[in-house]
Amino acid sequence: MIWWFKARRIPAVLLPLCAAFAVVLVLAYDWTATLPALASGSSTVRFLTFVPVIVVAALHHCLSQRLDAAEVLSRRPVPRYDVVLVLATVGFTVLAGLAVGALTGDDAARAVGRNVAFLTGLMLLAHRFVPQAAAGVPVGWVFLSVFAGSDAYRRPRFWSVLEHPAAAVPALVEALLCFAAGLAALALARPRTL
Amino acid sequence: MRLRTRLLSSSALWTAPLWLGIVLFYYAWALHSVTGTFSRPRAELHWAASVVLDATEHFYAFAYALAAALGAWEAGRIRKDGVWDLAPARSRYRIAAGVLAPTVAAASLMLVVPTAMALVEFRPALDPRALLPVAVGIALVCSFTVAGFAIGLRVPRAIAAPLLAAGGWYLVAFTVTYAEPAWPGNVLTQRWYLDFGAYLKGEALLMPVLFCGGIAAAIAVWWIRGPAPFVRYALRTVAAALAVLLATVSAGAANAWSIDPPATAGHAPETCTGRLPTVCMASYAGAADRLPQVRSSLVATLTGLREAGVEVAMPRSVRDTEGRPGGRSSDREWWLPLTRQVDRNDGRTVYVRYSAAMMAVRFPCRLPDSFGAAKEPAYIVNADAAKLWVARRAGVQEPFLKWRESQYQELENGDEVLAKVKERAESAERLRRDEQKEWYGRELAKACRLATGRPAP
Known part of the structure; x- marks a missing residue:
């Protein structure tokens, strides 16, 4: 397990970026900026919509750092380790988001964990089926959701997930489904033969 | 590498549907049907400099982010393939220029495409000065892609590219939300807006280039590999010091503008007709063809008022405030918003007669x-x-x-x-x-x- 820990670059990459996520969450949770939006011309977008990218990019990088020889030849339960790693990371962001949301009373902070889970699911699915694009899919979704994910009255559309209030049930369900599908793709992936 | 191979292997190509789609949809749909920027008739739509800024307004931040992210991605690619550390036979600048050319082209297209579409759609009289903001934008795109490339050489590309894309877009757009300090928004060209007849002053265009270009140049000097180590360190130090100096000077200058970057008004040509009064209107603001009608209704109004017993002297000239703000009316020279008031009433002159009548009340x-x-x-x-x-x-x-x-x-x-x-x-x-x-x-x-x-x- 130690080799896995090091091969995935968890202490070197994932932990610092998770810490960075928490710091950014605390410092910048109330930033807003005006970005172009298709249906309403422009809309005020929370910085928190973009923050999950930190964790998702770090997870993607770590999961693609493999020691193929050791992972293919051994009978170690590597996919299970990976699933636990993803669950732990997403769990951390959910807790961090809920904590900041409880302390500041900010709804978007409470929703950050859900967004991380959703984007992680997207990334894992892309990682499984179109690995070249996996780095771009989560950030591309954020762009798409900011640009086209709200209607003319600046209400988020059902598919955008990211900008819904924390308690919105459809967004929660979508995020959970996407996350579960991503985890399944990760767990069931056959190690590539050399 | 041949051009075709270079393009096909570049990340610029396969991300194109996203960024080109956002530009085209935003131009075609949002600017016309939602914000009204291009659907409401305004004098600014006849002024090339305003049209260019209106069309590109939202895309500067996006273009910089795209340039930085693609630069980082390409850096990771050539790093992984070992091209960067190849034998000193190949200049690093040639390598960088080769991989960054498509990313610069892609990010520049985000500014060039809406500009070209708007110029074709409205066909304003084109002066090269109107296009300078886009040139500045492209210079900044080059700076951002160099910075992104430098980051991508150090940081894994799967992390650097998404973070630069998301963070770059957001943080550049974020700079307009605060006025104190004002320089980040000003050196990143985020506060550009022009009225009819105005051009940005040279310094408004120069400071962003100095700020971002200086930093990018200092980064690029870091890659030098030829001379002896001592010379190399000396060069890097000098370049870094120069960049800091340039950045400080340009940020200081940009901070002094506060919210509006310096611009000069009154560049739009006027068309005048008649004598006593000579009536002038902005030539390309969309209402100049009604000038004879405007003049005759002005004269008729004033003559009618004099017959009714209002003591009013016929002014020597009546000027149009469109594109020439700040004109002070005197007895001999009147400044009236002629173009706006003709536009306001579908080309009829009720409002022109109205403002002439109000001017006559002394x-x-x-x-x-x-x-x-x-x-x-x-x-x-x-x-x-x-x-x-x-x-x-x-x-x-x-x-x-x-x-x-x-x-x-x-x-x-x-x-x-x-x-x-x-x-x-x-x-x-x-x-x-x-x-x-x-x-x-x-x-x-x-x-x-x-x-x-x-x-x-």
Whole structure:
């Protein structure tokens, strides 16, 4: 397990970026900026919509750092380790988001964990089926959701997930489904033969 | 590498659907149907510099983010393939230029495509100066892609590219949300907007290039590999020091502009016609073809008022404030918003006649700017009765009353005042003509006496 820990670059990459996520969450949770939006011309977008990218990019990088020889030849339960790693990371962001949301009373902070889970699911699915694009899919979704994910009255559309209030049930369900599908793709992936 | 291979292997190509789609949809849909930027007729749509800034406004931040992210991605790619550390036979600058050319092209297209579409759609008279902001944007795109490339050489690309894309877009757009300090928004070209007839001053265009270009150049000097280590370190130090100096100077200059970058107005050409009065309108603001009509209705209004007994001298010239803000009217030269008022009424001249009639009302004193500033707020009844009488002589009571009604909402007894004003003007009309003239003079004097508390001269 130690080799896995090091091969995935968890202490070197994932932990610092998770810490960075928490710091950014605390410092910048109330930033807003005006970005172009298709249906309403422009809309005020929370910085928190973009923050999950930190964790998702770090997870993607770590999961693609493999020691193929050791992972293919051994009978170690590597996919299970990976699933636990993803669950732990997403769990951390959910807790961090809920904590900041409880302390500041900010709804978007409470929703950050859900967004991380959703984007992680997207990334894992892309990682499984179109690995070249996996780095771009989560950030591309954020762009798409900011640009086209709200209607003319600046209400988020059902598919955008990211900008819904924390308690919105459809967004929660979508995020959970996407996350579960991503985890399944990760767990069931056959190690590539050399 | 051949051009085809270079393009096909670049990340710029396979991300194109996203960024090109956002640009095209935003231009075609949002700017026309949602924000009204390009659907509402405005003088600015005939002014190339404004059209270019309106079309590209939202895309500078996006283009920089795309340039930085693709630069980082390409850096990771050539790092992984070992190209960067290849034998010193190949210059690193050639390698960097080779992989960054498609990313610069991609990010520049985000500015060039909407510019070209807007210029083709509106066909304003094109001056090269109108395109300078786009050139500055492209220079900044180059700087951002160099910075992204440098980050991508150090940080794994799967992390650097998404973070630069998301963070770059957001943080550049974020700089407009605060005015203190003002320089980040100004050196990242996020506050550009131009009125009809205005151009950005040279310094507004230069400071962003100095700031970002200086930093990018210092980063690029870091890659030098040829000379001896000592020379290399000396070069890097000098370049870094120069970049810090340039950045400080340009940020300081940009900070001094506060919110609006410096621009000069009055560049739009005018078309003039007639003598005494010479009437001028902005040539390309969309209403210049009505100039003869505007002049004849101005002259007819003033002649009619003089016949009715209003003492008004024919001005020597009447100028259009469109594209020339800040003109002060005098007895001989009047500044009126001619283009706007022609536009406002589908090309009819009611509002032109209205503003000429209002210019003809000359009080013997300076009236206060607001109701509250007057000694005796009742002055408004006499002042407006005189104005209404003039407006009725010129046949423009409708726009006058509409304007006053909106103003009277500030007053507690607005309806009462309005009724009183109408009553005075109507009763004056029942007088003989020479009495009407006297009444008009007395009304002006009384308004002045009430407003200033001093007898009129």
